Amino acid sequence: MPSSSLLVLLAVQISLIVTFCLAADPFVYYDFDVSYITVSPLGVPQQVIAVNGKFPGPPVNVTTNNNVVINVRNKLDEDLLMTWAGVYQRKSSWQDGVLGTNCPIPPKWNWTYQFQVKDQIGSYFYFPSINFQKASGGYGAFIINNRPIIPIPFAAPYGDIVMLIGDWYTRNHTDLRKTLKWRERYNDTLVPDGIEYETINVHPGKTYRLRVHNVGISTSLNFRIQSHNLLLAETEGSYTVQQNYTSLDIHVGQSYSFLVTMDQNASSDYYIVASARFVNQTVWKRVVGVAILHYSNSKGKASGALPDPPQDEYDKTFSMNQARSIRWNVTASGARPNPQGSFRYGSINVTDVYVLQNKPPLLIDGKQQTTLNGMSFANPATPIRLADQYKVKGVYKLDFPHRPSTGPPLKKTSVINGTYRGFFEIILQNNDTKVQTYHLDGYAFFVVGMDFGEWTENSRGTYNKWDGIARTTAQVYPGAWTAVLVSLDNVGVWNLRTENLDSWYLGQETYIRVVNPEATNQTELSMPDNALYCGSLSKLQKPEDISLATASAGNPLRLLLTLLMIRAAVSAFQPVLATTSAGNPLQLLFALWFLHSSSLIVSDVLASVFQTAFVRVSCSFNLWVVFVHSFDSFNLFI
Ligand SMILES: *[C@@H]1O[C@H](CO)[C@@H](O)[C@H](O)[C@H]1NC(C)=O
Ligand SMILES: *[C@@H]1O[C@H](CO)[C@@H](O)[C@H](O)[C@H]1NC(C)=O
Ligand SMILES: *[C@@H]1O[C@H](CO)[C@@H](O)[C@H](O)[C@H]1NC(C)=O
Ligand SMILES: *[C@@H]1O[C@H](CO)[C@@H](O)[C@H](O)[C@H]1NC(C)=O
Numbered sequence: 001m002p003s004s005s006l007l008v009l010l011a012v013q014i015s016l017i018v019t020f021c022l023a024a025d026p027f028v029y030y031d032f033d034v035s036y037i038t039v040s041p042l043g044v045p046q047q048v049i050a051v052n053g054k055f056p057g058p059p060v061n062v063t064t065n066n067n068v069v070i071n072v073r074n075k076l077d078e079d080l081l082m083t084w085a086g087v088y089q090r091k092s093s094w095q096d097g098v099l100g101t102n103c104p105i106p107p108k109w110n111w112t113y114q115f116q117v118k119d120q121i122g123s124y125f126y127f128p129s130i131n132f133q134k135a136s137g138g139y140g141a142f143i144i145n146n147r148p149i150i151p152i153p154f155a156a157p158y159g160d161i162v163m164l165i166g167d168w169y170t171r172n173h174t175d176l177r178k179t180l181k182w183r184e185r186y187n188d189t190l191v192p193d194g195i196e197y198e199t200i201n202v203h204p205g206k207t208y209r210l211r212v213h214n215v216g217i218s219t220s221l222n223f224r225i226q227s228h229n230l231l232l233a234e235t236e237g238s239y240t241v242q243q244n245y246t247s248l249d250i251h252v253g254q255s256y257s258f259l260v261t262m263d264q265n266a267s268s269d270y271y272i273v274a275s276a277r278f279v280n281q282t283v284w285k286r287v288v289g290v291a292i293l294h295y296s297n298s299k300g301k302a303s304g305a306l307p308d309p310p311q312d313e314y315d316k317t318f319s320m321n322q323a324r325s326i327r328w329n330v331t332a333s334g335a336r337p338n339p340q341g342s343f344r345y346g347s348i349n350v351t352d353v354y355v356l357q358n359k360p361p362l363l364i365d366g367k368q369q370t371t372l373n374g375m376s377f378a379n380p381a382t383p384i385r386l387a388d389q390y391k392v393k394g395v396y397k398l399d400f401p402h403r404p405s406t407g408p409p410l411k412k413t414s415v416i417n418g419t420y421r422g423f424f425e426i427i428l429q430n431n432d433t434k435v436q437t438y439h440l441d442g443y444a445f446f447v448v449g450m451d452f453g454e455w456t457e458n459s460r461g462t463y464n465k466w467d468g469i470a471r472t473t474a475q476v477y478p479g480a481w482t483a484v485l486v487s488l489d490n491v492g493v494w495n496l497r498t499e500n501l502d503s504w505y506l507g508q509e510t511y512i513r514v515v516n517p518e519a520t521n522q523t524e525l526s527m528p529d530n531a532l533y534c535g536s537l538s539k540l541q542k543p544e545d546i547s548l549a550t551a552s553a554g555n556p557l558r559l560l561l562t563l564l565m566i567r568a569a570v571s572a573f574q575p576v577l578a579t580t581s582a583g584n585p586l587q588l589l590f591a592l593w594f595l596h597s598s599s600l601i602v603s604d605v606l607a608s609v610f611q612t613a614f615v616r617v618s619c620s621f622n623l624w625v626v627f628v629h630s631f632d633s634f635n636l637f638i
């Protein structure tokens with residue numbers, strides 16, 4: 001049947017349609033079919049979450065100010081929400097894809113996100129935000145390119161390579177989340193030997209932009225390439241002062257762009273390594289992700305020892321100093337022609353201060369929970385933003401404590417009362433024993449300071465008031481604090497959470513509610529027509545609007561039009577591709593996993609099997625092929 005094969009064709013590829021509009025900002029369309037597929041990243045079949053049949057999902061690759069339309073179809077057996085972490089969602093928290101602002105997309109239903117990537121550039125990634133699903137995949141790169149008229153502060157790289165690194169568990173997300181709730185011990189799956197290294201092909205003398213994302217659950221990773229410098233150029237939307245690193249710590253949820261010049265003599269291939277940080281190296285020494293950097297004129301296999309990780313196993317000072325060395329290039333243009341640093345955050349008066357302290361998991365009503373200032377966040381049945389729209393009372397309280405609480409921990413929906421156009425100072429104090437990374441939706445914040453010990457008023461003396469990096473995800477070392485400043489100029493309800501999935505799932509998050517006291521429709525977009533309803537508003541939901549059945553019944557004329565538009569877009573794009581990828585017809589997109597099958601609560605593990613594997617995706621514009629590779633396995637007993 002032609003229409004159904006068209007549908008299949010549409011389903012297995014990204015339909016990227018660019019409408020060339022003279023007056024308005026262009027629209028870019030994507031279709032995301034989110035489903036389970038069975039792949040064997042560890043040599044044994046495992047169910048993972050794929051987007052359009054691909055694991056990892058396809059990159060969203062757009063340009064500043066594009067209007068992005070992504071129709072997400074939920075083909076899982078449970079609710080889904082996709083979040084575009086790092087996208088500011090100017091005026092549109094309706095599209096953020098977290099439970100405080102959106103109702104989840106039920107199984108077999110679809111929901112179309114539409115938002116503008118306004119005044120933004122940078123490297124990010126998307127992922128499913130609920131039900132611990134990120135542990136099973138569902139993620140992919142989200143790239144926002146500069147508009148052609150805005151120069152990037154470095155020569156155009158020869159190639160653009162995306163690498164996803166992260167810890168990986170042999171148990172799927174449904175099993176893992178049960179383990180978390182009930183602290184069960186579990187039995188790890190054994191993995192066979194004989195898994196191969198993955199190879200990335202490069203040309204000698206060329207400079208590549210490597211966008212590296214830690215998409216894992218809870219492990220900080222050190223990333224390095226044998227004999228090659230990593231020239232740091234961008235992190236989560238800010239161009240940095242360009243500095244060489246031999247290795248860089250990338251914490252859960254963080255993204256970096258490196259410029260890597262293939263300047264070695266190709267006497268051999270080189271190792272690319274991602275290894276776990278701040279764990280007992282005796283135990284974890286071989287728990288490393290390895291891939292191969294292969295020069296087109298290489299004379300032999302990679303050899304020698306893997307490049308060393310920093311020798312600071314129990315001293316986090318090196319890592320913190322490295323983090324402090326990441327500075328904003330205040331003379332580089334970002335999304336706009338004016339230099340980024342023209343926003344002098346250091347001279348703005350702070351209007352409100354929050355000290356947010358997290359602690360190791362504790363029991364609330366017999367269940368394991370994590371907290372911020374003694375509050376374990378309870379997701380409301382009716383999303384906060386929707387409740388405001390319909391004046392539903394009692395959904396949440398604007399009583400989030402300004403300081404760590406001394407009282408008993410509570411599980412409730414306690415939200416930070418943001419002040420529109422206020423300038424907030426947020427100090428994140430980590431009283432847990434592992435690194436936490438915090439992410440704020442809707443904004444980039446200025447990372448102005450971090451240090452060990454308890455934050456005090458005097459700590460402000462150490463703040464960087466000039467070129468602290470503006471980013472969306474900042475790490476907080478155990479027993480240490482990180483201070484961020486944020487200008488609350490984006491109306492909406494915004495999630496502030498730890499990106500460590502285990503801690504997040506157990507309640508280590510809250511929301512900042514930013515309301516313009518003036519009655520105007522200029523500072524926030526109106527509720528989208530297709531908004532889903534749930535909780536106390538579920539009666540308002542019209543089932544026929546969102547059923548996948550109606551969507552896939554398909555109108556043949558519409559499909560034909562869509563297909564023609566795709567083809568038109570492809571041909572319109574070819575000259576662009578030809579110029580940007582001259583001599584590099586196969587646009588390589590590459591993902592690297594650092595995988596292991598340990599328990600989330602390491603002390604509960606009886607025996608673990610660690611395993612490393614790599615997945616490479618190669619892309620020839622709108623056809624996506626996944627090669628799954630994996631390598632080396634061994635047993636490990638703690
Ligand atoms: C993103 O698209 C641009 C063309 O608009 C292309 O040059 C670039 O290589 C693409 N990046 C990736 C990672 O696909
Ligand atoms: C579901 O997808 C169809 C097109 O396939 C679209 O018309 C409809 O608006 C989508 N539903 C929602 C709620 O976005
Ligand atoms: C900062 O950006 C400017 C403008 O693009 C560039 O010329 C300069 O080299 C960059 N400085 C550093 C230290 O990276
Ligand atoms: C997760 O794995 C368990 C077996 O360990 C299986 O019963 C369950 O169906 C799996 N769930 C998903 C969503 O793959």
Ligand SMILES: *[C@@H]1O[C@H](CO)[C@@H](O)[C@H](O)[C@H]1NC(C)=O
Pocket residue numbers: 187188189190
């Ligand atoms: C763990 O699982 C393997 C394979 O499924 C099984 O052979 C083994 O007996 C299990 N071990 C324990 C301690 O349950």
Ligand SMILES: *[C@@H]1O[C@H](CO)[C@@H](O)[C@H](O)[C@H]1NC(C)=O
Pocket residue numbers: 228229231242243244261263
């Ligand atoms: C970084 O290292 C490369 C060699 O790999 C060198 O050519 C370049 O000058 C260095 N850049 C900086 C800013 O140190």
Ligand SMILES: *[C@@H]1O[C@H](CO)[C@@H](O)[C@H](O)[C@H]1NC(C)=O
Pocket residue numbers: 264265266267
């Ligand atoms: C260059 O290659 C030769 C072998 O071809 C090797 O002996 C030498 O050590 C290499 N030099 C560097 C700097 O890697």
Ligand SMILES: *[C@@H]1O[C@H](CO)[C@@H](O)[C@H](O)[C@H]1NC(C)=O
Pocket residue numbers: 280281282283
């Ligand atoms: C690291 O693990 C090894 C092996 O289990 C153990 O002997 C050693 O004491 C551990 N080191 C620390 C500092 O915990």
Ligand SMILES: *[C@@H]1O[C@H](CO)[C@@H](O)[C@H](O)[C@H]1NC(C)=O
Pocket residue numbers: 347348349
């Ligand atoms: C900041 O506050 C000080 C007094 O506390 C005041 O003198 C100054 O004008 C304020 N600056 C701005 C930019 O509002």
Ligand SMILES: *[C@@H]1O[C@H](CO)[C@@H](O)[C@H](O)[C@H]1NC(C)=O
Pocket residue numbers: 398417418419420
């Ligand atoms: C929230 O903050 C605003 C000022 O930004 C204040 O007017 C309002 O009373 C506060 N609401 C609560 C419940 O504290």
Ligand SMILES: *[C@@H]1O[C@H](CO)[C@@H](O)[C@H](O)[C@H]1NC(C)=O
Pocket residue numbers: 430431432433478479480
């Ligand atoms: C946690 O807080 C307590 C009390 O302030 C302090 O004694 C302890 O050192 C802190 N631990 C960490 C890891 O910060």
Ligand SMILES: *[C@@H]1O[C@H](CO)[C@@H](O)[C@H](O)[C@H]1NC(C)=O
Pocket residue numbers: 521522526
């Ligand atoms: C905003 O409000 C004005 C008057 O209240 C109305 O004319 C206009 O259509 C509204 N704009 C939007 C985008 O809703």
